[in-house]
Amino acid sequence: MALTEFGLIENYFTELGPADNTLLPLRVGDDCALLNIPAGQQLATSIDTLVAGVHFPAQADPYNISRRALRVTVSDLAAMGAQPLAFTLALTLPAADPDWLAAFSRGLRADAEAFAIALIGGDTTAGPVLTITIQVLGLVPAGAALLRSGARPGDAVLVSGTLGDAHAALACLEVADAELNAEQRYWLDRYYTPAPRLALGAALRGLASAAIDVSDGLAADLGHILRRSAVGAVLELDTLPLSDALRIHPQARTFALSGGDDYELCFTVPAGRLAETLALAQSLNLRLTRIGTITREPTLLGRNGGGDPTPLSADGYRHF
């Protein structure tokens, strides 16, 4: 890799760098990246690693792999109410295949432009398993970041978009393209290109009492809010938002409650601000659903229809 490292970076990654951004004065190529942080802003940063065969199929389309890698990390910025600024990319490659790299770079470029996030550096190594690490850097007004710790009894619990689609996709990752039906295509699209809810996160600053992005499943991720906030919740299970594509699936509700990879935002707002929160759905053109209520008793309960709330099974907290 040493022989080709610089050519590889020059060919596939330098063009994703910043252009005319006073906050990012350097292009890729120095020993460090430099960032100018505006007064009154905090730098928000998060890092995610995707390993071939663990987090995506090794044979997946590289155009999709890079987009998914960037999107799942940018989603953490959304969950904090931060705006994307820059990212770094650490790549471990079994081989330097030009076709693979070109498609990977094209996907990354498309989404870096879409989310206004510039590549400012990275590391490239040869190694046995394709591994992609992306660190994102974002800006948030000082003191305004959305945390997991602010939920209070009586707050409404809401979620954006629909849940469970990406989990349904896991069963079709290896299905030949020609054999996919319309629903499976939709699930796969949700899996490979989750939409970081950046506009929602920004709108929730000063409004939401707590927020998280749903990466491990609603029950598990809401559980993080509950523990950090020392509260519990009752979920109205028949309100969990399902896509038309998932509704037909026999396990739709289980996937919505416990399946991960959707990268929607789960958040809480004081009851008195529920109406203005729900009104955001229209201005953001994004489905927002109230799915439950925060309670003083620190347990997570679920209720079906008008029934009594019962503790959600441990499965709700475990990965599949």
Ligand code: ADP
């Ligand atoms: P050093 O030896 O000083 O750590 P490297 O040889 O690893 O530097 O990298 C040279 C330059 O290329 C640095 O500016 C680094 O940030 C950048 N770079 C290396 N790999 C990548 C990558 N995958 N994506 C973006 N920039 C990269």
Ligand code: MG
């Ligand atoms: Mg290096």
